Amino acid sequence: MPNTPPAELHFAAQWIMDEYPACTEGLSFLRQLSEDAPRLYAIAERYGFCDPPDEELRVHPLWHAFLDHFANCSDCNEV
Numbered sequence: 001m002p003n004t005p006p007a008e009l010h011f012a013a014q015w016i017m018d019e020y021p022a023c024t025e026g027l028s029f030l031r032q033l034s035e036d037a038p039r040l041y042a043i044a045e046r047y048g049f050c051d052p053p054d055e056e057l058r059v060h061p062l063w064h065a066f067l068d069h070f071a072n073c074s075d076c077n078e079v
């Protein structure tokens with residue numbers, strides 16, 4: 001991953017390369033969410049970042065940013 005800031009690498013290190021839930025850009029939204037709302041991030045993680053049934057998470061702007069990115073990103077959808 002060229003030009004990836006250390007914080008992104010550290011965050012991404014929790015996954016094995018083949019199991020990243022998103023591309024580097026998508027992961028950066030998840031990282032921001034994990035810092036801004038760790039409790040909501042934990043819920044999203046528990047549901048594999050796929051349609052978590054939590055109203056508070058569903059209206060969180062960073063979760064929306066992630067979903068918007070994910071829906072339109074060919075890198076994410078390749079995974």
Ligand SMILES: [Zn+2]
Nearest residue numbers: 023026073076
């Ligand atoms: Zn992506």
